[in-house]
Amino acid sequence: MTLTETRQFRAAKSVYDRLIELLPDQRPMLSVQKARITYLATGDDAALRSAIASLPSSIADDMGVALLRVDFALNHHDWLGARELLEKFKGTEDEEDLIGCYYILLARLQTDQPGPAPPSFVEHREHLNQKVQTSPEDINLLSRLAIVDAWMHNKEAAISEAKRAVEMLPISEDAGEGPDMVKNLAIVYTWTDELDLAFETLASLTKTPSGIYYGELKLDPRWAPLRKDPRFEKLLAELAPKD
Secondary structure (H helix, E strand, O other): OHHHHOOOHHHHHHHHHHHHHHOHHHHHHHHHHHHHHHHHHHOOOHHHHHHHHOOOHHHHOOHHHHHHHHHHHHHOOOHHHHHHHHHOOOOOHHHHHHHHHHHHHHHHHHOOOOOOOOHHHHHHHHHHHHHHHHOOOOHHHHHHHHHHHHHOOOHHHHHHHHHHHHHHOOOOOOOOOHHHHHHHHHHHHHHOOOHHHHHHHHHHHOOOOOOOOHHHHHHOHHHHHHOOOHHHHHHHHHHOOOO
């Protein structure tokens, strides 16, 4: 929604209140979408977790909802909970690449050691790379590969791939998905020890519609390598809720 993208959070929640009144049959999912605004604006995901827990079973098993639960677990450093949730999706062909990425992220979050990647991660990376070669126009696949390469210490490849994704889908051409490519570039810089570039990229996203939000920056462990840098708290303060 445009109001959320432009950080007009109070107005956005009012719209959802009205939608819930007009579309009571869609209340469960609309309540999740409204609660997500609170998370983005304040970093408090309690209302969002509650809304998801209240979803009917027909919706609760949706892949997107399930991955939100994985993100909650990661946000709160519940590594075991995240792994248990991911285990449910083993063999899910449509989301195989995405689930593999989560496993690699989970491994990186649990260790600071830059040792060799397990064979399963190497295999996942190569599978993802083959899909990129087969579908070079798929920018999401390319950007995902860049992040995986960053997590697997393939620095030059990661930065090159992430930059290429941004060039293929600039914000000037797609204000909806373009910022996601820039955000992924910032993640790549974060995990390849290019902290100056990471902060520079994030600073631009704080002023970009659909860029980075306070809740994401505060809780998402993808930004973990930045948190000891004093610039992180300054950036977070710029995005903090003003009322």
